[in-house]
Amino acid sequence: MTQQHKRHKRQIAWVAGMAATLVSGLVVAAPTAASETSHLVRPGESIQAAVDAASPGETVRLLPGTYRESVLITTSGVTLRGSGPKTVISPPATADTTNSCARDGHGICVLGTAADVLTDVSVRSLTVTGFPQHGLWASRTDGLSVRGVSARDNGVWGLAQQRSTRAAFRGNTATGNGDAGLFLANAIDAEGGATDTGGTLIADNRLSDNRIGITVRRVRNLTVRANEISANCAGLFVVGDESKPAAGAMSITGNTVEKNNKLCAATPRLPAIQGSGIVLTGSEASVIRGNKVIDNVGTQPMSGGIVLVASMVGALNTDNVIEHNDLRGNATADLVHRGGGSGNTFDGNVCQSSEPAGMC
Structure with missing residues (x-):
């Protein structure tokens, strides 16, 4: 082997060694899953204590x-x-008054203030289930994300927010709640014009057996x-x-609204x-496009497939x-324009009947 070949071989070995050293250093420096900033909670331990200890950017992880x-x-x-549907948050056996969320009868609360929006x-x-009021309640938030949450059998709303902007509710399930499975409002305790949600998204949720x-x-x-909205008394209400400004300027597209035929009594x-x-x-100024609205049947003032009526205040x-x-199989008609x-x-x-006639 010539001296030139030997020098070339030594150079290759030196470069390979340096590369291995660099890779090794990178591996040592890279954070592992175990070193992520998180707070792990096991059944029997306090979620609230972990949440109180968490700083911005940190995660509270719940085992099943x-x-x-x-x-x-x-x-x-x-x-x-959580770790999926088998991570369950439910009311304590005895009354809990340790914080406002517990005192008000909610499961999870995400609460900012007028001066400090969360x-x-x-x-x-x-899963959040069995609370006398709301499963999840949010107020004065921006950019809230709720995904993969199951809200079951709560007394009023499954997932709800007010005074909030730019939220995303995606891939959730709400069943058996006393009022709406998913509820959004400008404010529940004050009158006033409709507020701009900044492009809030409600997508890919399953909502059934609620009011x-x-x-x-x-x-x-x-x-x-x-x-997917089925087996409620009503599928979707824009109120x-x-x-x-009036409510509206929203896009309602690609939803399946089927057999919402429970009978619910009148309220105030x-x-x-x-x-x-x-x-x-x-x-x-809302757009209702590309929805499947099938077999919603009733004889009440708001029964029908897609229904336009005056509000309770006219x-x-x-x-x-x-x-x-x-639109198929809806009654009193597939399309209803009253008031x-x-x-x-x-x-x-695509529809079979309308009130007044001629809209199909």
């Missing part, structure tokens, strides 16, 4: 099992992550997309009133409801676009 407590989140950037909180992959599948009340600028805000698919009361629907929906209002258009829908 049942946790009997309410959980109050008041720190931005915190993630509460940002980028995430709740994922768990109403989804209620959006006095809000604007959001998307309701690709949800406005006489205040300005609504008459009895049964067989209602998608209902607009006092909405403006607010009218104006400038809404209802197009390219597939006045102007500028509403019906185009390209």
Whole structure:
């Protein structure tokens, strides 16, 4: 072997050695799953204690099992992550008054204030069930993400928020809740015009056996997309009133709304409801497109497939676009336009009956 070949071989060995050293250093420096900033909670331990200890950007991880407590989140950037449906949060055996969430009868609360809006909180992959009020309740938040959460058999709302912007509710299940499975509002304790949600997204959720599948009340600028809504008294309610701006400016597309035929008694805000698919009361400039609305059957004032009626305070629907929906087997009719209002258009829908006639 020539001297030149020997020098070349030594250079290759030196480069390989340096590369191995660098890779080794990188491996040592790289964080492992065990060193991620997280707080692990086991059944029998306190979720609240871990949440209170978490800083922005940290995660509270829950192992499978049942946790009997309410959980109050008041720190931005915190993630509460379960291990799937078998991570269950339910009420304690005895009354808990340790925080406002527990005192008010909710399961999980994400609560900011007017002066300090809570940002980028995430709740994922768990079940919240059996609470007398709401499964998950959020107020004064921005960028809240709720994914893979099952809200079952709670007294009022399954998943709910008010005074909040840019939320995403995706891939959740809400069943057996006393009112809406998923509820969004400008404010539940005050009147006023509809608020801009900043593009909140409600997508890929399954909502069944509630009073109403989804209620959006006095809000604007959001998307309701690709949800499966069945076996409620009503599928989807868009609720406005006489205040300005009106509810609306939303996109309702690609949802399957089927057999929402339970009968629910009247309340101070609504008459009895049964067989209602998608209902607009006092909405403006919303687009309802490409939905399957099938076999929603009833004889109540809001029964039918896609129904436009005046709100309880007489607010009218104006400038809404209802197009390219597939409507079959709904009663009192597939398309229902009652109570006045102007500028509403019906185009390209596949349907069999309408009130008044001629809209199919």
